[in-house]
Amino acid sequence: MPSGLLALLDDVALIAKTASASVDDVAAAAGKAGSKTAGVIIDDAAVTPRYMVGLDPSRELPIIGKITLGSLKNKLIFLLPAALLMAQFAPWLIVPVLMLGGAYLSFEGTEKIIEAVTGDHHGEATLAEADTPEELEQRQVAGAIRTDFILSAEIMAITLNELTEGGGLDSIWMRAGALAIVAVAVTLVVYGSVALIVKLDDIGLHLAKRENGAARKIGRAMIAFVPKLLKFLSVVGTAAMLWVGGSILLHGFHELHIFDFLYQWQHDAALALGGDNGMLVWAVETLGAALVGLLFGFIIVQIVTWLFGHHPLHGGGEPVRKA
Structure with a gap:
């Protein structure tokens, strides 16, 4: 009996050690993968404050709370299962989705x-006039969550690509x-930063x-300082979008x-100049x-303008004013 008990304790210790190593592997992989999403995170933090425009300052933190919950729902309920299914059954789709x-x-x-150069900020005129402050708040929250879904999808795709290529995590x-770690951590960092920014x-x-x-x-x-910070974040967010988008x-x-030849050109230029x-x-x-992001972005802007006349997620009309 004592020897059986000792054997059982050895097995329990081995299982605990293996589980601990697995947790360490997951945490390390999550940290490495999360660092690759920095550009998208900056853009997400830079974009969200504009959804506070025209709203009662006393409602800013509750609204950010609603957007945070919507972002977690986007990542954990919709995007995480989709990413796992794709990695398990169609890993060849990861690169096209990333692209x-x-x-x-x-x-x-x-x-x-283009908007900064031409002065035509139709991209900011996305929501129709609301009849009540409550309706305006609902529209702004819905718009922010919709934008978050697209950026969250890219964050999850980048993370998944890192995990499948170099994470060493074979288990689903x-x-x-x-x-999940990356999804929660990114969401808290982004919307915690947004809450601080809008309350500064x-x-x-x-x-x-x-x-x-x-x-x-x-x-x-x-x-x-706050208006300068928002302007700086907008510039950094734009640069990050072009850099990350072009790299992908x-x-x-x-x-x-x-x-x-574009990849080779970038690689050769870096070696020659650096x-x-x-x-x-x-x-x-x-x-x-x-520059590659700017080139392809310009082509896509022309195609979208030809097809829709404006950004399909922005819509048209006048900018939202305080109700």
């Missing part, structure tokens, strides 16, 4: 540049765990009313042996990817 997302990111980034349950001016206003002179100066500085397209073309300087090589590769 569709890359094309969308390139299109969005290019459209923002381990992949599910890693995808309120915090600054509160400080500006304090009797303490230093607090008032800090408050005024924060109020002046280049690697997809290379794997599918289509337009492979030499042995790793940072410079990365900078040239990033610029090359952004």
Whole structure:
């Protein structure tokens, strides 16, 4: 009996050790895969604050809460099962799906540049006038969740591609765990950042009313800083979309042996201009990817404009005003 008990304890210890190693593998794979989605995360954080325009400031945090729940639903209920099924039964679809997302990111980034150059911001005039504040809030939340679904799909596709290529996670349950970790972590980072951003001016206003002179100066500085921060995030988000979208397209073309000369051009240019300087090589590769994203984005913008006359997810009409 004692020997049987010892054997059982050994088996339990072995199972626990294996489970612990599996958890470590899942966490490590999730961390590595999540880092690859940085560009899309920046864009997601940069896009969301515009859905707060025209809304009662007291409703901003509840609205962000609704969008956060919608984002988690997008990722965990719809996209995660779809990603697992694709990896299990149609792994050859991962690259084309990634490329569709890359094309969308390139299109969005290019459209923002065109709007900035021409001054035609029809992409921001997406929602019709609402009759009540409640209806306006519902429309804004729905629009944000719809945009989040597209960006979340790209995040999950990038993560899945990293897990299948280099994650070493053969079990569907381990992949599910890693995808879930990335989904929850990304959502909390993005919408936690958005909540902080949209409330910075309120915090600054509160400080500006304090009797303490230093607090008032800090408050005024924060109020002046928020518009600059939003503008900076918009620029960074646009650059990130072109860079990430172009990179995805280049690697997809290379794997599918289509337009492979573009991948080779980027690689050769990086080596020729960067030499042995790793940072410079990365900078040239990033610029090359952004240019490719801009090229294909411009082509897609022309096609979409010809077909729809405007961004199909934006619609038309006047910008939303405060109800």
